[in-house]
Amino acid sequence: MPETGPEAQESFVLRGDIAYSKDPETLVTYEDAYVVCVDGVSRGVFKTLPDDYRDLPVEDYSGRLILPGFSDLHVHAPQYQYRGNGMDLTLLDWLDQYAFPEEAKYSDLSYAERAYDLFVEDLYVGATTRACIFATIDPDATLGLMDMLEETGLITCVGKVNMDRNAPETYVETTEESLADTQAFLEAVAESGYLRTFPILTPRFTPSCTRELMDGLGRLAKEYGLPVQSHLSENKPEIAWVKELEPDAAFYGATYDRSGLFGENGKCIMAHCVHSVDEEVALINERGVFIAHCPECNLNISSGVAPVRRYLEEGLRVGLGSDVAGGSTTSLFAAMRYAIIASKVRAMFINENDRPLTFPEVFYLATKGGGAFFGRVGSFEEGYEFDAVVIDDEALPTMREEQTLTERVERLLYLADDRHVTGKYVAGRKLY
């Protein structure tokens, strides 16, 4: 599982306008302050630099914002090529018309290399420092993607996708192939010497994985202690289809759980959970499964709006997913904005007791909430791995001199893009 790479031992101080989440309700802000990184780990934020750290080099970002890096808990690397297309479709048509045909192309390693290069460059220049990524069924192309990601300095979990049914002939595996390729993929990763790029088991979703495949993956999860990522209860026709395919499962999530793929053997992320029934929510809670909330995708392909207010109140582990290309952009600024909008939709039209998410709450989800999947990540509190992004908001001009640091952070959700990300640190290592 993800651990700070051994080379990330840098110690330094950043100076600037600093903000981070203490808890979902509390955005802590310090104007013109110092955040200290020792051996890749935060020692906290200080208005005056303590004497202990006076000898450390100081990088002066005065006037700029310094925020924890963002963790994207759900993104499909190969789908990057058609981001922003097919948005008038719903999930199952969109898979057939866009996702499967595009993903099938990645068996051509030359295509895969050029295409993944565009995705990786995009992730590199944005505010994301960690991500959990779906690749395709092709193990070699997936290893190629991991090579590129390792090179960037980002910390990522990457999955070779498994799917042995209900997929087009040109993009499907036999059960045996799927398991053998996964095994080979895991062995190749083990030999790779990657410091910050980790494998994650990735059964696409129940409709495209037989019970036999799920069970085989469960054995691998147990043997290697691997994390798992998949999709869960995203939209109603999908859920009905799962019920039809797996009539013995009490609910959708049980189709993963009965194979040991629901957080029993390692960390687990389930994307969406828009329509999870109570038993499913209870099991998510019991197993400590992370929910990747993907609000843009859920709105774009008309799946619905996940009850994130409820999940937070019940203490579930929730982070954000850009879900490219169900989401159009890898930007978690956008994901935060859509999370707020989706929650307002929920409050207006689904359940008025589900108070809309506030901007501090979605900021928490993008940083500390999702970061928790990677360990102590997503905050500048003492002991957190040092992921930071430096944002130049002078390029978003305003005359408002009374603007607070909190307001400056809020407007980033609506206005910032990769142009404004001018510095990035991952686990204490400066990328740029």
Next chain:
Amino acid sequence: MPETGPEAQESFVLRGDIAYSKDPETLVTYEDAYVVCVDGVSRGVFKTLPDDYRDLPVEDYSGRLILPGFSDLHVHAPQYQYRGNGMDLTLLDWLDQYAFPEEAKYSDLSYAERAYDLFVEDLYVGATTRACIFATIDPDATLGLMDMLEETGLITCVGKVNMDRNAPETYVETTEESLADTQAFLEAVAESGYLRTFPILTPRFTPSCTRELMDGLGRLAKEYGLPVQSHLSENKPEIAWVKELEPDAAFYGATYDRSGLFGENGKCIMAHCVHSVDEEVALINERGVFIAHCPECNLNISSGVAPVRRYLEEGLRVGLGSDVAGGSTTSLFAAMRYAIIASKVRAMFINENDRPLTFPEVFYLATKGGGAFFGRVGSFEEGYEFDAVVIDDEALPTMREEQTLTERVERLLYLADDRHVTGKYVAGRKLY
């Protein structure tokens, strides 16, 4: 009323990948084609340049997209300064905490000049070629804004705002002041010699305008044949407040209509119409009132979702408004995206018979739908005033060689920003 400026007599040909709306369902696309402008007016799009136009200069934008310019039917220039802030509030709190205090500052002409300069620059670099703009109650600051807009080459209608009640002491007029200042403002505009910047009467909304003020503005509308812009049926507490303030009016829209401010004396734009009752919709239709659909704002401040599907089916005149700063951005690419999302929300949660808006439909709204307010604007069909934007989508890389021109346009809604707008023409005049 807006007319092509007399200096816009240019004749030329643009070559590139061309798209425009014929009707809401039909996006017409021509790869590697020519669009011809003669004396500021489109002569249509041609795969092969007709002999008649062989002598015209050709600007070669091969590989780039050429689209009709966008018309923003509703935007508040002074609110640009706090775009992206206060989004956790609802309408009436948001007005008190952000809108009124910020707008009050514009009585300081030096502040107004610097602040409006930021707004005007933003509008200039984006894909908008025409806009209907709210300024503040200050006539001199409003004239200053119009000077700047005139300079850009954009075609705009700009309103000095009227409000004589229910506003903070620091930002309110007496009825007499409001009418006298409007009269003086109109006279100053008449003397200005503006070619492309037009006055529009702008009662803020019924809660902030007495009947006496409305009647006075109605007399001005009639005397000068002026257009009108205001807000209508945006959110439920606002509508309840109007009912309380104006118990004799049968519905909200009647409070404008009884004063002659609802399309009887000149063109009229009403922003929002989220919760319009049937009689109101019927009157909007009868009077030919334009609806400025502002989906981002309606979601941001939890107002609801306007029934645009119904409006289109009933043949109402609908365009898009960015509604900065209820909307966070002046980009109509974003407004189109939010219009689609909002319509999906409506279909999911309000009325399943309201089929979601498709991307060709929202493209129509941003171009031909809103453009109709300005005359024959928003298309490349023969006889339309020649507004065009050139978009460089190579900066949005993809490996998809099979991508159609239609797909290239769709992805702009999700991915494009001002970086990608590389050329702009308004009524036949090249701005850049």
